[in-house]
Amino acid sequence: MHRDSFLLMHSFIIFFVLSISSLATAQQRHFNVSLGSSLTPTKTSSWLSKSGLYAFGFYQRGNGYSVGVFLAGIPEKTVVWTANRDDPPVSANSTLLFSAAEGRLVLQTPQGQDTYIADISPTVSYASMLDTGNFVLYDSDGGLTWQSFAHPTDTLLPTQRLVVEMPLISSVSKTDQSTGTFSLTLSGDGNLVQYPKDDRTVQTIYWTSGINELDDKLILTLAEDGNLYLVNATGFNVWNVTDGQVWSVLWINSDDRCDPKGLCGLNSFCVSNDLEPGCNCLPGFAPVIQGNWTSGCERNFTSESCKKKGKKYSIRAEDNTIWVEDSYSVLLQTSKEDCSKACLDDCNCEAALYKDGSCKKQRLPLKYGRRSSQSGSIAFIKIICYRKKxxxxxxxxxxxxxxxxxxxxxxxxxxxxxxxxxxxxxxxxxxxxxxxxxxxxxxxxxxxxxxxxxxxxxxxxxxxxxxxxxxxxxx
Structure with a gap:
C-alpha cells in the first residue's frame, strides 16, 4: 500500500512514503479505542491503525515526550501531526487518558497539570486511529465529533483537506514540531501562497500558485493518486498543483533554499552553501542568539547620533544582496559611489540599496535578505570606524x-x-x-x-x- 505525505518545511514539498506493514506486526494493534483506555510513554505508548501504518500516542521529543500522529509502519517514525505543538514535552511518568467521566482526551502529568488534547463535548463514546492518518472521535451514534485532520500542523495527508485561510505552519525542525516560521495558506481569492507566518503582505509572499478563482469555497486536497489539487465546491479540480508522477520527491515549489522570507532574521541575509541555506550578518553586526538565525543580528557597536562630536562613520558594501524595500528617500540616475556617499552624509540613513542607478536610503532593520549572484544590487551599510593608532x-x-x-x-x-x-x-x-x-x-x-x-x-x-x-x- 502506498501513501503520500505533504510536508511543509522551508519549502512546499510532497514526499512519497512506502508502507511496510510487516514492521508493525509485533506491536499491539488497536482499532476502536474505548472510554477509560490510557497510554503511557514507556508501556502501551500508542494506538495503531488497522494496517499498522499510522499510530496515535506518545513519541519522543528531545528529553521528553509529546502526543501526536506518526508513521509507525516504517523505520523512521515520521511525525505528521502534534497535539498542542507549542507545549513543552512531558516526562515519562505522564499518562494520556481517554476519560470515561468526561469523554475527553486528557494528558495528565505528575505535577497535576492536566491538558486537553481535543476540545470536544462529553457525548464522545469511542475513538479510532484510521489508516488515512486521521485520529477521530465518535459519539454513540457513530457521528464524527472531532478529527485531527481538521486541525493540521505542518503536514497534509492523502484525503485531508485544507480550507480557505486554514494554514499549514512549518515546524522549527525535524526534531522539534513546535510552530516554526513559514505558512502555506489558501487565500480567499483562490491563490495558494507562502509567507512568514507573522508577516503576510504582498512584499513578503515568496511563492504563489498564480491562480485567482475568487472563490472562498476552494479546497486544497492531496488525493490518493499522489497529486495535489485545488477543488471547488462542486468537486471540480480547478488546478493540479503537482501535475506529475509519484517519485521519492514528487514536487517542490522552488529549488532555491533561500527563497523563503524569514529564514534569516532581521539584519541578516541568506546564502546557499551546497544547496543548504546559511545566514550572514550585515557588516558591523553579530547574531542576537548564536545558532538561532531567525533571531537575526544586532549591531556590535553602540548606535549614537552621527552628529555627535568625535564619531566617525564609514560605509561597508554587501554585493548581490536583495532586501525588502522600505525606503524614505530615493535618488535616481546616480552612481554607486555617489549612493554610498549620500548615505554617509545623511544622518538619517543607516543603509542604502543600490541597483541600476537607483539609490534607496533606508533605516534599519533590513528584512528578508538573500544573496543572489544575478541581482546586481548592492547594500551599503553605515558603521562606526575603530581606527586609532x-x-x-x-x-x-x-x-x-x-x-x-x-x-x-x-x-x-x-x-x-x-x-x-x-x-x-x-x-x-x-x-x-x-x-x-x-x-x-x-x-x-x-x-x-x-x-x-x-x-x-x-x-x-x-x-x-x-x-x-x-x-x-x-x-
Missing amino acids: LDQSLPEDQVILEEWVYECFEDGELGQLVGDEEVEPKQLERIIKVALWCILDEPSLRPSMKKVLLMLEGTVDIPTPPNPTSFISTI
Whole structure:
C-alpha cells in the first residue's frame, strides 16, 4: 500500500512514503479505542491503525515526550501531526487518558497539570486511529465529533483537506514540531501562497500558485493518486498543483533554499552553501542568539547620533544582496559611489540599496535578505570606524582589535597596521588574511597548520576571510 505525505518545511514539498506493514506486526494493534483506555510513554505508548501504518500516542521529543500522529509502519517514525505543538514535552511518568467521566482526551502529568488534547463535548463514546492518518472521535451514534485532520500542523495527508485561510505552519525542525516560521495558506481569492507566518503582505509572499478563482469555497486536497489539487465546491479540480508522477520527491515549489522570507532574521541575509541555506550578518553586526538565525543580528557597536562630536562613520558594501524595500528617500540616475556617499552624509540613513542607478536610503532593520549572484544590487551599510593608532604599551580589547584589523584589510589600508615600517604589501596582505582565518571563534572553521604553511608559501590561494564577528562558512 502506498501513501503520500505533504510536508511543509522551508519549502512546499510532497514526499512519497512506502508502507511496510510487516514492521508493525509485533506491536499491539488497536482499532476502536474505548472510554477509560490510557497510554503511557514507556508501556502501551500508542494506538495503531488497522494496517499498522499510522499510530496515535506518545513519541519522543528531545528529553521528553509529546502526543501526536506518526508513521509507525516504517523505520523512521515520521511525525505528521502534534497535539498542542507549542507545549513543552512531558516526562515519562505522564499518562494520556481517554476519560470515561468526561469523554475527553486528557494528558495528565505528575505535577497535576492536566491538558486537553481535543476540545470536544462529553457525548464522545469511542475513538479510532484510521489508516488515512486521521485520529477521530465518535459519539454513540457513530457521528464524527472531532478529527485531527481538521486541525493540521505542518503536514497534509492523502484525503485531508485544507480550507480557505486554514494554514499549514512549518515546524522549527525535524526534531522539534513546535510552530516554526513559514505558512502555506489558501487565500480567499483562490491563490495558494507562502509567507512568514507573522508577516503576510504582498512584499513578503515568496511563492504563489498564480491562480485567482475568487472563490472562498476552494479546497486544497492531496488525493490518493499522489497529486495535489485545488477543488471547488462542486468537486471540480480547478488546478493540479503537482501535475506529475509519484517519485521519492514528487514536487517542490522552488529549488532555491533561500527563497523563503524569514529564514534569516532581521539584519541578516541568506546564502546557499551546497544547496543548504546559511545566514550572514550585515557588516558591523553579530547574531542576537548564536545558532538561532531567525533571531537575526544586532549591531556590535553602540548606535549614537552621527552628529555627535568625535564619531566617525564609514560605509561597508554587501554585493548581490536583495532586501525588502522600505525606503524614505530615493535618488535616481546616480552612481554607486555617489549612493554610498549620500548615505554617509545623511544622518538619517543607516543603509542604502543600490541597483541600476537607483539609490534607496533606508533605516534599519533590513528584512528578508538573500544573496543572489544575478541581482546586481548592492547594500551599503553605515558603521562606526575603530581606527586609532595602536599604543603597544596599552592592553587592547580583543574584539575591537580584530574589527580594526579586518576593517583595514577590507578597505585596502593595511599600511595603518605597521605605521612607518617598510613591508612588502603583498606579503603583508597574505599574512593578515591567514591570521584572520586563524582567529575565528569556531575551531572547526580554522585552517590546519599544514594549510596555513601552504597559504603563507603561496602554494594555495587564500580565500577572502569573513568578518570574525559574523557568520561564516568553511574554507
